[in-house]
Amino acid sequence: MKPGKLMAWAVAGLLIGLLALPATAEDVTNAKDHPLFSRMPRFAITSFDYNFDAVEFPTGPDGNVTLEGQKTYLEYWLSDGSPRPSSLQIIRNYSNAAKKLGGEVVHERVAGEGARQGVYKLNKSGKEIWVWVVPIDDGQGYRLTVLEVGEMPQEVTSGELMNALEKDGRVALYLNFDTNKHDLKPEARPVIEKVVALLKENPELRLSVDGHTDNQGDPQRNKLLSEQRAQAVVKALVRAGVDQRRLSARGFGQEVPLAGNGDEEGRAQNRRVELVRQ
Secondary structure, three states: OOOHHHHHHHHHHHHHHHHHOOOOOOOOOOOOOOOOOOOOOOOOEEEEEEEEEEEEEEOOOOOEEEEEEEEEEEEEEEOOOOOOHHHHHHHHHHHHHHHHHHOEEEEEEEOOOOEEEEEEEEEEEEEEEEEEHHHHHHHEEEEEEEEEEEEOOOOHHHHHHHHHHHHOEEEEEOOOOOOOOOOOHHHHHHHHHHHHHHHHHOOOOEEEEEEEOOOOOOOHHHHHHHHHHHHHHHHHHHHHOOOOOHHEEEOOOOOOOOOOOHHHHHHHHHHHEEEEEE
């Protein structure tokens, strides 16, 4: 082959190779790292998904577990021209990060047949967190999934709340609290805002805010905890401008279950704060 043709083929091959790589100089719009895990150097986010979802995590060569919660999915690719790390380097990077946070290895495959991957579990501020990293294209990129296990935040309107109160005299709010804690979490804000709107739209409405727990733990402690959670909701409503004279707080602990406490599904129904029309 003549030198000119050889050079042309080489340039064409180089251009094809460059076009095959994702454009990774910058993160895609609105993408951000998970707050617990920083990315590897020279990688950019090319795809992401933040939502409540179910994820099936591998737990061994033939095992898996499906969990629900707030999911962060991120796909990273190297910036053009950067040397790629090995798949093992990517896995070890997140393995070490998880262990520094007190986490443990659930499953790793770093050699042999099958996809290279690592799955880790940790607890942070009372929340169970699962991490899954999968290198792709021999280290040119990798996928990171982080799931904060929990129940789906409640999405309601003030009209729906009022309809339930008119029909049943009460409505349950499934607000997530950390174990043995009564502080409202940031994700409770949309629900609180809907209750504020409900009270503003119905100025004659008065409510008792009633806290309930499952049967796990000491009954007296549960009763106190349920009252503290009800009071936390009342305080949030008052801070938002609701007249405190329209509100009261009560705690019933495990005394008024909606379902059996024999499994997690039933216990989840029993852990609630109810608005009761007065």
